[in-house]
Amino acid sequence: QVQLVESGGGLAQPGGSLRLSCVASGFVFSAYAMSWARQAPGKGLEWVSGIYADGSGTYYADSVKGRFTISRDNAKNTVYLQMNSLKPEDTAKYYCAKKEYGGAWDRLEEYDYWGQGTQVTVSS
Numbered sequence: 001q002v003q004l005v006e007s008g009g010g011l012a013q014p015g016g017s018l019r020l021s022c023v024a025s026g027f028v029f030s031a032y033a034m035s036w037a038r039q040a041p042g043k044g045l046e047w048v049s050g051i052y053a054d055g056s057g058t059y060y061a062d063s064v065k066g067r068f069t070i071s072r073d074n075a076k077n078t079v080y081l082q083m084n085s086l087k088p089e090d091t092a093k094y095y096c097a098k099k100e101y102g103g104a105w106d107r108l109e110e111y112d113y114w115g116q117g118t119q120v121t122v123s124s
Contacts, residue, residue, distance in 0.1 A: 001026050002024075002025070002026035002027050002098065002113045003024070003025045003026050003115075004022055004023075004024050004096050004097070004098065004113055004114065004115035005022065005023050005024075005115055005116070006020060006021065006022045006094065006095065006096055006115045006116065006117055006118040007020070007021050007022075007023075007118055008020040008021050008118060009093075009094060009118030009119045009120045009121075010119075010120070010121070011121045011122075011123065012083075012086050012120070012121070012122050013086075013122070013123070013124050014086060014087060014088060014122055014123075014124055015085060015086065016086050016122070017082070017083060017084045017085075017086065018083045018086065018120060019080060019081070019082050019083070020036070020080065020081040020083065020094055020096075020118060020120075021078055021079075021080055022034070022036075022078065022079045022080075022081075022096030022115055023076075023077060023078050024077045024078070024079070024096075024098070025077060027098065027113075029074060029077040030053060030054070030074040031053055032053050032098050032099060032100070033050060033051060033052050033053050033099035034050065034051055034053075034072065034079045034096060034097065034098060034099060035047060035048070035049060035050035035051070035096070035097050035099055035105060035111065036048045036049045036050075036070060036079075036081045036094060036095065036096055036097075037094070037095050037097060037108070037114075038090075038092035038093065038094045038095065038120075039092055039093050039095070039117075040089075040091060040092040041091075041092075043092075045095075045108055046061065046063075046092075047061060047105060047106035047107075047108065048060070048061050048063075048064055048068065048081070048094070049061065049064065049068055049070040049081060050070065050099065050105040051070045051071065051072055051079065054074075055071065055072050055074070058070050058071075059105050061106065063089075064083075064090075067083065067084050067085045067086075068081060068082065068083050068084070069081070069082040069084075070082075079096055081094065081096075083120070086120075086122045087122060088122050088123060089122075090120060090122050091120060091121050091122050091123070092119075092120060093117040093118070093119050093120070094117060094118055094119075094120055095114050095115050095116075095117045096114070096115045097111035097113065097114045097115070098111060098112060098113040098114075099111055100112035100113075
């Protein structure tokens with residue numbers, strides 16, 4: 001069965017960095033685009049970043065553009081999210097997701113499998 005397992009979350013200071021990882025199994029990872037999304041306390045799920053199956057294209061929400069970098073290693077079935085210049089408003093649970101359909105990156109209905117998430121807290 002499809003599994004997505006995130007790791008790498010934790011506590012960071014404002015201006016700090018964290019690197020999230022998501023290891024996938026149960027499907028042909030190299031054939032699917034992947035994304036990261038997040039959910040802050042009391043808020044809805046927000047798409048953050050996406051990457052094409054072959055890594056040839058990456059996309060970002062305006063809120064993280066220039067600070068976050070998505071990448072993938074298809075040999076390791078892993079997608080990453082490098083988060084730099086972290087802000088308190090980046091505090092959220094971060095999820096990776098498998099993009100099943102060809103619609104807009106930020107449309108959550110495009111994704112058919114989600115991980116259980118990893119918590120990121122940005123605070124001094």
